[in-house]
Amino acid sequence: MWRDLEPLGRNAGSGGYRRYAWSEADVECRAWFRAQAEGRGLAYEVDRNGNQWAWLGDPEAQDAVVTGSHLDSVPDGGAFDGPLGVVSSFAALDELRGRGVEFGKPLAIVNFGDEEGARFGLACVGSRLSAGQLGVEQARRLTDADGISLPQAMERAGYDPTAIGPDPERLARIGAFVELHVEQGRALDLSGDQVGIASAIWPHGRWRFDFRGEANHAGTTRLVDRRDPMLSYAETVLAARREAHLAGAVATFGKISVEPNGVNAIPSLVRGWLDSRAADQATLDTVVTGIEKAAREYADTHGVELDIVRESFTPVVEFEHALRDEIARILQGASDRLEVPVLGTGAGHDAGILSGSVPTAMLFVRNPTGVSHSPAEYAAEDDCVAGVIALADVLEGLTRR
Numbered sequence: 001m002w003r004d005l006e007p008l009g010r011n012a013g014s015g016g017y018r019r020y021a022w023s024e025a026d027v028e029c030r031a032w033f034r035a036q037a038e039g040r041g042l043a044y045e046v047d048r049n050g051n052q053w054a055w056l057g058d059p060e061a062q063d064a065v066v067t068g069s070h071l072d073s074v075p076d077g078g079a080f081d082g083p084l085g086v087v088s089s090f091a092a093l094d095e096l097r098g099r100g101v102e103f104g105k106p107l108a109i110v111n112f113g114d115e116e117g118a119r120f121g122l123a124c125v126g127s128r129l130s131a132g133q134l135g136v137e138q139a140r141r142l143t144d145a146d147g148i149s150l151p152q153a154m155e156r157a158g159y160d161p162t163a164i165g166p167d168p169e170r171l172a173r174i175g176a177f178v179e180l181h182v183e184q185g186r187a188l189d190l191s192g193d194q195v196g197i198a199s200a201i202w203p204h205g206r207w208r209f210d211f212r213g214e215a216n217h218a219g220t221t222r223l224v225d226r227r228d229p230m231l232s233y234a235e236t237v238l239a240a241r242r243e244a245h246l247a248g249a250v251a252t253f254g255k256i257s258v259e260p261n262g263v264n265a266i267p268s269l270v271r272g273w274l275d276s277r278a279a280d281q282a283t284l285d286t287v288v289t290g291i292e293k294a295a296r297e298y299a300d301t302h303g304v305e306l307d308i309v310r311e312s313f314t315p316v317v318e319f320e321h322a323l324r325d326e327i328a329r330i331l332q333g334a335s336d337r338l339e340v341p342v343l344g345t346g347a348g349h350d351a352g353i354l355s356g357s358v359p360t361a362m363l364f365v366r367n368p369t370g371v372s373h374s375p376a377e378y379a380a381e382d383d384c385v386a387g388v389i390a391l392a393d394v395l396e397g398l399t400r401r
């Protein structure tokens with residue numbers, strides 16, 4: 001499976017993947033998914049939002065056990081974020097068939113469309129639409145950098161966009177959804193475990209900081225006469241690092257725009273975007289409040305005006321405890337491990353979106369460097385196999401309960 005997927009959407013220059021939703025590369029990945037499903041005799045279907053499903057057993061029956069992930073990528077993404085979950089799902093099914101398991105419930109493998117949001121700027125579009133967390137009109141208005149709308153892109157890829165929208169009946173037939181994913185951090189590497197269980201997705205948000213000063217000549221304006229917003233911005237970046245460090249959270253200024261953006265001009269405006277995430281809401285509030293307070297002080301010091309706007313916010317997603325505990329029991333029963341690590345994550349996933357509608361859990365596979373969203377993203381073959389076995393154990397346990 002990896003050999004077949006490897007060349008699809010891979011950029012020769014960067015070595016990274018550019019599998020944007022509904023692009024040629026995405027269509028190739030989708031053809032691969034369909035071939036994997038049909039090659040195993042699974043019933044293949046596409047839902048109203050373009051998510052692909054492969055069914056073993058009756059899709060109309062209740063209490064289905066569903067696994068899967070996504071095949072699209074960020075710009076120059078790695079091979080594992082998304083595809084590891086889909087490949088592991090098919091491999092886990094093969095493993096269970098090899099064990100001669102009789103399934104007491106329908107089992108499905110899913111590929112959610114447009115998880116990364118690389119093309120239309122909004123993540124998890126496929127699962128958000130199905131879960132009713134993205135309005136149909138809003139989805140129809142999404143456009144890419146070339147002005148192509150989401151419906152147009154779906155149509156060009158050979159999918160029917162006319163019925164996009166909430167899919168509560170389909171979701172109601174799912175008894176449990178388990179997404180396996182490469183870890184996007186180093187917790188498992190540090191604890192020495194191959195596989196872990198997700199506890200929660202951290203609350204996270206984006207804030208825009210506009211520092212307004214006065215443009216002037218970089219050569220003739222005395223330092224004391226300047227109102228330089230770059231200074232306040234720079235101090236705020238350091239404050240963000242300090243506040244996050246103190247609270248055990250993360251805070252990042254990763255995007256900036258400067259006006260007039262001239263080498264020999266003191267800026268009039270520095271606009272920086274803060275991304276901050278923490279294990280719980282109170283910690284995140286403390287971090288962001290601390291950064292805002294520091295930013296206002298620095299702005300005052302330099303005679304700079306400051307506006308702060310929260311552009312987006314996603315509250316904490318706590319995965320269902322009963323399902324999580326059941327998965328922990330299954331994994332502990334299937335191995336000689338005393339305890340399977342349970343870890344939080346700062347990254348969003350389809351599983352997080354679905355958790356509002358369906359009992360949902362996640363398994364993480366060790367990432368030795370923690371690097372993700374990069375061509376250097378990696379998981380060792382041994383760990384990937386351990387992930388498949390763990391997923392197979394979980395699916396077997398859940399279809400029997």
Ligand SMILES: [Zn+2]
Pocket residue numbers: 070081082115181349
């Ligand atoms: Zn992912």
